[in-house]
Amino acid sequence: MKFYLAPMEGITTYIYRNAYNRYFGGIDKYFTPFIASKKMNRRELNEILPEHNQGLCVVPQILTNRAEEFLQIARKIAEYGYDTVNLNLGCPSGTVTARKRGAGFLGVLDELDRFLDTIYTQSPLNISIKTRIGVSSVDEWAEILAVYQKYPVAELIIHPRLQKEFYQFTPHKEAFAAAAATLSDIPLCYNGDITSAQSLSAVLDAVPQTDCVMIGRGILRNPALVFQLKEHKNTNPCPKELLKAFHDEIFEGYAAQMSGETPTLFKMKDLWTYLIESFDGAQKHLKKIRKASGYSDYKIAVSHLFLECGIRC
Ligand SMILES: Cc1cc2nc3c(=O)[nH]c(=O)nc-3n(C[C@H](O)[C@H](O)[C@H](O)COP(=O)(O)O)c2cc1C
Structure with a gap:
């Protein structure tokens, strides 16, 4: 099983990542909180500077719905030696989705399709995607998957909730299972509410071939979680x-x-x-x-x- 630390704006900064790696470790991939300005401000630049990410596998994340803006940011990121960027199609916050970005972009699939066509043709970097499963209905998911299937998605990280659900209710694991059954060529990663061995087992029960999970709040609450999951020692307290x-x-x-x-x-x-x-x-x-x-x-x-x-x- 591979473990990724979820990007969390303002929290999983390079300072947090480095301290986490030194004291806990066991994370296969870190993601920066989203970068949204094409000129990249100081805070965003700090996240990707190689000297701030020594010895870590880091994927910078971009939040935009404009292909030109995405490409401009990706080109800048490429100058720092990265090989992959992640596209944020999951952010549910009102200010982001009102402008059809993040999970809001899933509500205009034709536009998303054209955007993906441009960025996958012209990006200097591989592109992975972090996605929700729709805006307001689980019925949207099949069409979204059909769009992703058209592109060489480096990795698809699925947080199987709808935009309108924010962080409430139980993730729709059957939507993750549907993706696993449909997308044979795209590596998948499950994200959402993994906080214990039991919640990880529930994901494995739904999709036994799951070999990659991304965890956010579970690690922030219990930084020893990944160690405990790897060692199958849920009860071993963190010193x-x-x-x-x-x-x-x-x-x-x-x-x-x-x-x-x-x-x-x-x-x-x-x-x-x-x-x-x-x-x-x-x-x-x-x-x-x-x-x-x-x-x-x-x-x-x-x-x-x-x-x-x-x-x-
Ligand atoms: C405060 C906060 C900030 C977040 N910032 C980002 C972000 O910058 N990019 C992103 O893709 N997801 C962001 N997320 C979503 C998380 O990456 C993750 O998908 C979500 O918390 C579900 O995973 P978890 O249940 O393991 O926490 C954020 C979530 C929270 C609560």
């Missing part, structure tokens, strides 16, 4: 010191990169939304972390949490 060292490295990374305490703490608080799940009875500590307005309050709140709470996973 606290390891988690603390991992946290500290991310903190130091942001503190060195960001301009000031407030933006650094903003990043760390985002991460804690997920990481708090690694601890038992930590809600009161989470409140203190969220309230912290400077490094010293923050560090005190975090050290109390590590001292007083046990590891859950």
Whole structure:
């Protein structure tokens, strides 16, 4: 089984990826959060700079519905030595889909087809796709698959939810099974709600030949998840010191990169939304972390949490 870390805007940054790789590892491929500006801003460039991704297998992700824009970004990415880019056809957020980008692009299949035709003909790089299964009905999926089938898709990562479902309800595993039955030439990767050995088994029950999964929130909540899945030790808790060292490295990374305490703490608080799940009875500590307005309050709140709470996973 291959394991990929899901791209998550603002969270799975190069700072997170490097710390993750150092303390946990076991990830076969990392994906950058989406790049959406054709001139590539500083934050986007930071994600792809080779010196920020040493020793990692990284695929930059692009979010656009304009072929020329895609090609411009892909050419720039190619200059940094990458061989593959990923196209985001999964983002469900209203601001993205209103402009027919991300999962919203799935609602205008003719346009998507023309876009894919251009980029697959002219891109200097291989193109993988990360997709949802439709906008508002599972009936859309068969036609979407028929479009993908026309192109040399390097890899198709399927998050089998509809755009309108956002992150709710259970992923439609039967849609992933339909893709596995239809697309014999495109390597597939399953994504969505893998948080334990049981949820991974449920995917394997639906599609026994699954050999690649992408995990996002499950890893953010329990950074030891991939290790546990590989070792079949769901109950083996992650050592606290390891988690603390991992946290500290991310903190130091942001503190060195960001301009000031407030933006650094903003990043760390985002991460804690997920990481708090690694601890038992930590809600009161989470409140203190969220309230912290400077490094010293923050560090005190975090050290109390590590001292007083046990590891859950
Ligand atoms: C806060 C947040 C940011 C995300 N950012 C991106 C992104 O930049 N690109 C993308 O393809 N998916 C993005 N996703 C979706 C995840 O990559 C993934 O598909 C989704 O979380 C389902 O996988 P999971 O259940 O393992 O978390 C984001 C999800 C969340 C919750």
